[in-house]
Amino acid sequence: MEKEELYKLLEPIKPKQVFDQSLHPSRPDYSVTYNWAALPDIKGLQHEVPSESFTSITASSEVDVFYIHPTGFFGKHWNCKIDKNIASYDRTELMLINQASAFNGSCNIYAPHYRQATYYSYFDINKDGFNAHDLAYQDVENAFNYYLENFNNGKPFIIAAHSQGALHGQRLIHNKIQNSSLKKQMICAYLIGYIIPEKHFKTLFPNLESSKSPTDTGTIITWATVMQGHLRARERTIFWLPDGWTKQDMGQKITTTNPLSWNFDSEWVNALDKNLAITTKAKNYNFANRLAKEYSGSIKSIIPTNLQNFDCQINRTNGLLETRGELVDKIRTLVDSGDLHNFDISLILLVLFLVLKFLLQQFFLLLMVLL
Numbered sequence: 001m002e003k004e005e006l007y008k009l010l011e012p013i014k015p016k017q018v019f020d021q022s023l024h025p026s027r028p029d030y031s032v033t034y035n036w037a038a039l040p041d042i043k044g045l046q047h048e049v050p051s052e053s054f055t056s057i058t059a060s061s062e063v064d065v066f067y068i069h070p071t072g073f074f075g076k077h078w079n080c081k082i083d084k085n086i087a088s089y090d091r092t093e094l095m096l097i098n099q100a101s102a103f104n105g106s107c108n109i110y111a112p113h114y115r116q117a118t119y120y121s122y123f124d125i126n127k128d129g130f131n132a133h134d135l136a137y138q139d140v141e142n143a144f145n146y147y148l149e150n151f152n153n154g155k156p157f158i159i160a161a162h163s164q165g166a167l168h169g170q171r172l173i174h175n176k177i178q179n180s181s182l183k184k185q186m187i188c189a190y191l192i193g194y195i196i197p198e199k200h201f202k203t204l205f206p207n208l209e210s211s212k213s214p215t216d217t218g219t220i221i222t223w224a225t226v227m228q229g230h231l232r233a234r235e236r237t238i239f240w241l242p243d244g245w246t247k248q249d250m251g252q253k254i255t256t257t258n259p260l261s262w263n264f265d266s267e268w269v270n271a272l273d274k275n276l277a278i279t280t281k282a283k284n285y286n287f288a289n290r291l292a293k294e295y296s297g298s299i300k301s302i303i304p305t306n307l308q309n310f311d312c313q314i315n316r317t318n319g320l321l322e323t324r325g326e327l328v329d330k331i332r333t334l335v336d337s338g339d340l341h342n343f344d345i346s347l348i349l350l351v352l353f354l355v356l357k358f359l360l361q362q363f364f365l366l367l368m369v370l371l
Contacts, residue, residue: 008231012119012291019128024135025115027198030146033218035082035238037069037092038100038111043108045097046109050302052069054353056104063156063187063360066147068140068172069095070163071119074290078132079115079215088116089293090285097300098280099162101343102352107158108359116164119290122237130245134166137240140168144176152185158356159189160346164220166194170204171240173220177209183218187359188354191222195237195345196255197248198319203241210255214262214355223321225347230338231318237367254319259355260312268311268324276350277305277327294321298354301322302346305330310347323347 019111028035035235038046046067070090073080080088090114099107117136121129159177161169169191178185188211201210201220211219212311230249239248261268271277285337287299310325323340331343345352 008321009074010120010123013076013118014117014235015076015078015120015128018126019078019131021135021194024079025077025109028082028113028115028139028143030112030143031150035085035113035143036111037113038067038096040108040110041287045093045300046100046111047104048097048101048300048302049104050276050304050349054105054350056101058108061108063107064147064152065100065103065109065158065160065260066144067103067109067111068101068114068159068161068165068169068299069099069116070110070161072114073116074119075293078118078121079135080118082113082115085295087294087296089295090282090292090298092299092314094280094282095162098278098304098349100160101161101302102345102349103158103356106356108155110147112140112147112306114143114168115138121233127245133164133238133240133245136164137168140149140165140172141176148182156185156187158187159191161189161191163193163207163341166191167240170194170260170341172195173208174204174242174342182231183207183306189220191220193224193341194222195224195239195250195252196220196222197239198253198255199246200239201255211257211262214263215360220255220284221257221259222254223259223344224254224319225321225323225340225344227338227340228322228324230320230322232339233255233337245277251318253317254320256321258312258314258321259270259351262345262355264314266313266316268313270309270311270325271351272309274351275348277308277310278302278349279305279346281285298331327365 071087117132121132209219211221238246239246281302282298283298307327310327313322
């Protein structure tokens with residue numbers, strides 16, 4: 001989204017008042033099923049597959065994934081209430097089907113609803129945006145605690161998150177996992193679509209490493225996708241560090257792994273023979289209408305894209321995952337920006353699906369050796 005389009009969007013969603021703890025939506029009780037976007041034993045969009053070459057697990061897996069969805073709230077309040085009758089629930093469903101579904105061939109999927117911060121919070125010049133994200137994070141941590149106490153039963157798990165979800169995932173791993181016994185249970189963390197500046201990686205994760213191989217365990221996996229040569233329109237974004245909130249330059253070099261090659265080099269890697277990109281279908285749903293207020297009830301599905309050929313490389317200067325090729329050229333005709341943030345996962349769904357199976361095999365082999 002370019003600057004002019006961004007400003008047009010921000011004005012009608014700017015909250016009318018400062019953040020006030022007494023005015024925020026009610027805190028979710030995670031013992032209530034309604035407050036979970038996905039649970040393994042409840043059939044949902046997270047179980048959808050794009051073709052017959054995919055198989056979603058039907059029995060309980062030995063591995064869980066705790067998935068934290070990205071921003072789907074474009075309202076005038078600092079935080080979104082948990083309500084399946086409002087438009088943000090449509091977006092949560094879209095995230096389940098085109099992101100969380102990548103894990104359904106290997107993992108039990110747990111995904112909490114949480115009082116996500118409004119999209120405007122990233123552009124707030126005061127501290128209201130920080131406060132909104134603190135509130136959202138409280139829910140994520142509470143949901144994770146409930147998951148550990150009531151669902152996990154000592155199983156290995158993956159943290160998977162995108163955008164706002166990845167921002168909260170970074171904080172969750174720092175606060176709850178890396179310095180605890182949970183570190184041995186965490187197979188890996190997919191923190192996709194939110195910057196982790198290289199200079200701050202070890203500040204956030206002093207006891208963890210960035211993934212260098214599809215067989216690495218206990219590591220952080222992250223990337224942010226753009227078209228070749230694109231630079232972000234937003235100059236700065238909010239970023240949490242152990243000492244508190246900061247504003248970080250979007251142009252600085254970020255930590256990245258190329259999901260097609262699993263390395264850090266700047267060579268172009270082709271996706272055609274190893275991947276399946278997907279697109280989402282939603283009948284009677286307007287993807288472009290971010291100001292919708294009510295849930296549409298649209299039927300959603302995923303299918304392979306007609307074009308599949310594209311390449312990826314890591315930009316040496318800024319660490320962005322650059323893309324080019326037939327599929328990217330087609331996307332260029334459909335979107336208003338070279339930022340492919342909304343395609344971070346759907347572009348490489350089969351890679352994720354297959355790598356996860358391979359990674360879990362390696363994890364359990366290593367576990368057997370250690371035992």
